[in-house]
Amino acid sequence: MSVKNPMLSHHISSQFNEDLQEVNAKFMAMGGLVEQQVTDAIHSLLDNDIALSVDVQYTENTVNRLEREIDELLTIILARRHPAAIDLRMVIAMSKANTDLERIGDEANKIARISQSLSEERSTSYGFMEARHIGNQVRVMIHEALDAFARLDTDQALKVLRADADTDREYQSATRMLMTYMIEDARQISRVLNVLWVLRSLERIGDHARNIAEQVIYIVKGLDVRHASMDEIEKKVHSDSNKSE
């Protein structure tokens, strides 16, 4: 992601700015990695590509290392720079979003492991169309959430929240359909169950992308919109035009 964080322009020549730049670069690198993990995990499943599923699992160590490094840098910033207002919210939000990125990587890993275990028996592909569709949706959600984070764009963040509601609905409907398949063709239960786990992981990934988008609203508006309804959130974000700098 080449977009510059707009936070970096308003602290001219401060040490805080340099520190933030460093941690922001790592955060965006980690975001790019987990986005790739999700893309590869879905492809490894759909195309029966074992090498790709191994790649995903191999990346886990790097993602875990980045998670630790980001939290360490954020702690140093808090200890040395005492950020306030929007700067402090940026640091807190990045700490929360860091956890979400790592969890996205975890779920991609689960999908990759399932894909590997399914690769031996390719007779049917119940639910693969749904996995492809929901997989694409959550991949876009991650990308847009990270982009919203990089540009501090609350409209883009709201778009991610709306997409998550769609994903949840499609996940519910795909789950019901797979249950019908299982009942109709009991020999396929173990296979279909694995596809159900994949869908559940994708749904969780969507939730994490949503969490990251909520943090963007927190940074920019100082609003904690967790657990609020979409209507409440849109009203709050649009009425609150005074950014509490």
Next chain:
Amino acid sequence: MSVKNPMLSHHISSQFNEDLQEVNAKFMAMGGLVEQQVTDAIHSLLDNDIALSVDVQYTENTVNRLEREIDELLTIILARRHPAAIDLRMVIAMSKANTDLERIGDEANKIARISQSLSEERSTSYGFMEARHIGNQVRVMIHEALDAFARLDTDQALKVLRADADTDREYQSATRMLMTYMIEDARQISRVLNVLWVLRSLERIGDHARNIAEQVIYIVKGLDVRHASMDEIEKKVHSDSNKSE
């Protein structure tokens, strides 16, 4: 939980101390609530007690409110008190553990909703013994993780990490058994699948209790033990006797 946080004794008459006391009280109250939610959710499933499952869902609003209040108080502490060293780690750890507590509440809610939907058809109870057993395990893990947090007890925290490894193994074995049931008795697929979701929620609750326990080690020792193996963690915790105050 009546145990006093040992952090509260070493800042005599400081404002930081008062702030920490306030947020700590809320954190422990929230911990008690989600522990109760998990207990009630399991009982509502096993005893077919719909009232109890409604209680669990009713508590969600309180838990969500506490999550927001705790994060708000922690942000104020960071902005006004500029904590350093172990005090800063305490604030950061509580912010992370706060998220884990809320997610435990979420999973308890999922179990309560499933329990409600299962209550109409009580013909079989495949997997209930496993749900009871794993449910008890993770309930104890939450209690001990919170207790370790309250007393800053790394030995207790290590105990929770070891318990999580056991829980994961038992979850795997219960899942395999339930899949066999489904294949043998296809009419029960939808029911058994619901019990599988319950077990998965319980396994996730164990993971969150583990995360809280890892934060205790971070506070006391300044060590980030996420993603490390049990052997590595025990070695690190025991060799590192110099608390980086």
